[in-house]
Amino acid sequence: MRERDEVCHYLNFKPSVAKKVAAECCIRTSRVLAWHQVPALYAPTVAAILGVDVKLVRPDIFSHPDEMLWPPLPHFISEPERWAELQRSANDPNTEYGEDL
Numbered sequence: 001m002r003e004r005d006e007v008c009h010y011l012n013f014k015p016s017v018a019k020k021v022a023a024e025c026c027i028r029t030s031r032v033l034a035w036h037q038v039p040a041l042y043a044p045t046v047a048a049i050l051g052v053d054v055k056l057v058r059p060d061i062f063s064h065p066d067e068m069l070w071p072p073l074p075h076f077i078s079e080p081e082r083w084a085e086l087q088r089s090a091n092d093p094n095t096e097y098g099e100d101l
Helices: 006-013 015-025 029-034 043-050 080-091
Strands: none
Touching (some): 006 015, 006 029, 006 043, 015 029
């Protein structure tokens, strides 16, 4: 099992803060207490609640602001024609779902 990072240790030590994080993130407190590392999606919210820089919450993702280490966009978003084709087929009643384009 992975070891918890410092932020997650703090959240487990301070249940009232974990409860506030859960309320702001619209998730259950038990999910926050189960974290071993703050998910990237919730890192800005946790940083704002704790009053620290987001780099301290997730240094592996937010340490280089000029070159964000987010995963690349899915192919259908980076290819506008394919995205438009998917949208048309989703709105077409004659197209069956699950059909590969």
